[in-house]
Amino acid sequence: MGVIHTCPTLYFFTFEEVARLAEYVSRMPRHVSEELRGWRWSEPPLLHTSAVYLSFSDVSYGVCPTGRDVYLRRVARVKSQVLPPEVEVGYVVHAAYSAAVASAKMLALAGVATGQDFIDSMRARFEEFIHGLYASQRWGLTREEVFKTAWPVWDHASVIFGGALERGRAKRLSGDSLAAYVAPFHVEYPVEGYRLGLTQGYVDALLPPAVPVEIKVGAAAHWHRVELAAYALALEATLHTPVDFGVLVYVQPEPFHYYYAVVPIGDSLRLEFAEARDRKARLVESGVDPGAPEKCSKQCPYYHYCEVAGAGRLGGAAVLPQRRLRLGEKGREGGGGAASGGLHSGGGAGGGSERQGPGQGG
Numbered sequence: 001m002g003v004i005h006t007c008p009t010l011y012f013f014t015f016e017e018v019a020r021l022a023e024y025v026s027r028m029p030r031h032v033s034e035e036l037r038g039w040r041w042s043e044p045p046l047l048h049t050s051a052v053y054l055s056f057s058d059v060s061y062g063v064c065p066t067g068r069d070v071y072l073r074r075v076a077r078v079k080s081q082v083l084p085p086e087v088e089v090g091y092v093v094h095a096a097y098s099a100a101v102a103s104a105k106m107l108a109l110a111g112v113a114t115g116q117d118f119i120d121s122m123r124a125r126f127e128e129f130i131h132g133l134y135a136s137q138r139w140g141l142t143r144e145e146v147f148k149t150a151w152p153v154w155d156h157a158s159v160i161f162g163g164a165l166e167r168g169r170a171k172r173l174s175g176d177s178l179a180a181y182v183a184p185f186h187v188e189y190p191v192e193g194y195r196l197g198l199t200q201g202y203v204d205a206l207l208p209p210a211v212p213v214e215i216k217v218g219a220a221a222h223w224h225r226v227e228l229a230a231y232a233l234a235l236e237a238t239l240h241t242p243v244d245f246g247v248l249v250y251v252q253p254e255p256f257h258y259y260y261a262v263v264p265i266g267d268s269l270r271l272e273f274a275e276a277r278d279r280k281a282r283l284v285e286s287g288v289d290p291g292a293p294e295k296c297s298k299q300c301p302y303y304h305y306c307e308v309a310g311a312g313r314l315g316g317a318a319v320l321p322q323r324r325l326r327l328g329e330k331g332r333e334g335g336g337g338a339a340s341g342g343l344h345s346g347g348g349a350g351g352g353s354e355r356q357g358p359g360q361g362g
């Protein structure tokens with residue numbers, strides 16, 4: 001288990017925070033078996049032998065114990081029409097986070113003079129952001145609810161990055177150096193998954209040198225760690241550098257606060273990923289509906305479909321004709337899947353990091 005921390009700043013990852021985190025993990029014990037490094041993807045146990053390529057969230061998402069969500073998305077091609085509010089809230093948090101970081105980098109590059117000017121400019125940009133966000137989708141949430149969820153994230157980013165900009169100015173930094181000092185990380189970093197049997201994903205943030213960060217809304221769950229391991233393995237396979245730790249940031253929108261866990265990506269999480277990947281790939285290959293568990297979470301993106309609309313909890317024989325599976329399905333997550341409506345599903349109910357519709361449930 002990772003260590004749980006509450007932290008006033010480790011969410012927006014200024015230069016000082018990244019350095020502090022690096023020092024912290026340098027003291028943590030680590031052991032990863034060589035055969036479980038991502039760069040050993042071409043040999044068991046990481047070897048992917050199926051023709052089915054799943055998304056990062058398909059593999060790790062743990063809200064449906066039977067994996068019926070994967071069946072509905074990948075085989076039956078069901079698009080979840082009515083999303084739980086938690087999924088939408090998660091999406092808003094992610095969207096606000098990404099846009100706030102991007103705005104902060106732009107303002108730092110543009111040469112904003114003072115921390116206060118920076119904060120004022122960030123706040124001025126919020127209106128445009130929230131208008132675009134609300135216009136981008138049909139929401140179950142009201143405009144006010146979207147606003148109330150996004151604003152604390154945005155405003156907090158303004159203050160944290162504004163302080164960093166002030167410190168960077170004091171060090172006589174400017175241009176790209178200043179932007180790198182204010183926000184020395186990437187959001188929605190693309191992660192190639194094909195070597196490990198996955199489609200392309202997008203980790204919420206990547207800190208230097210190679211620390212994946214996932215942002216989740218709501219309660220902590222074990223599958224968040226498995227998802228982090230999937231990103232770590234895929235990064236290792238691509239970058240050929242060890243990724244021994246990741247960070248999970250848990251955001252509670254109301255009242256707004258957050259905490260984080262530093263997660264060692266050890267052997268057991270790596271093996272859990274490989275087992276889940278193989279099991280869910282077999283499920284899709286079989287084309288058979290695994291049926292519903294005894295009890296379904298209301299946070300599942302398919303809750304309305306399975307439980308409320310009475311679309312069947314039976315499982316067993318496939319209800320729909322099996323579709324031809326595309327080999328090596330790639331592209332943006334959810335492409336061809338159930339819910340490619342454009343939302344990046346949020347952490348709470350859906351968690352997840354693929355740029356996809358919230359119904360993806362990742």
Ligand code: SF4
Pocket residue numbers: 063064065066067068069291292293295296297300301302303304306307
């Ligand atoms: S509603 Fe239940 S059966 Fe349907 S996908 Fe979700 S957890 Fe699985």
